[in-house]
Amino acid sequence: MKINSEKIAFLQGFGKRVQLLREEKQLSLRQLAQNCEIDYSDISKIEKGLRNIQMSTIVELAKGLDVAPKILFDFDFDPQEKN
Template identity: 65%
Template structure:
């Protein structure tokens, strides 16, 4: 995995974790809300899992947010080369 992709996945995961904690949800609670295994959510939050667009939609539904809110993080450190 190239550095830019890795940084993006980690940044996305950190944003997901931030949104989950803001809503005072455990991994298991979010898992139940969006029908995604809690261990997969943990891997996403750590930047270890690349996900599909449909997973983004399910996470957004579970958090009760618009999917675009999951992408509200700084991209300055990413190299798009």
């Protein structure tokens, strides 16, 4: 399945948000992985915007970061904006 540029931009924005929250909580990738049921290598790919994830993964990330799932989506995204 080919992912268009809007989806890529969204995944990258989401990933940066996850990374920011992880770093604010001073967690390594491995520590976050221990807090949830996601392998640290997958978390790394999510943070880089390389992984299109499911709702269950969002719940696991939120659990691991100890935040409400909606907090993960608190980033600027304009689908009309061109890179």
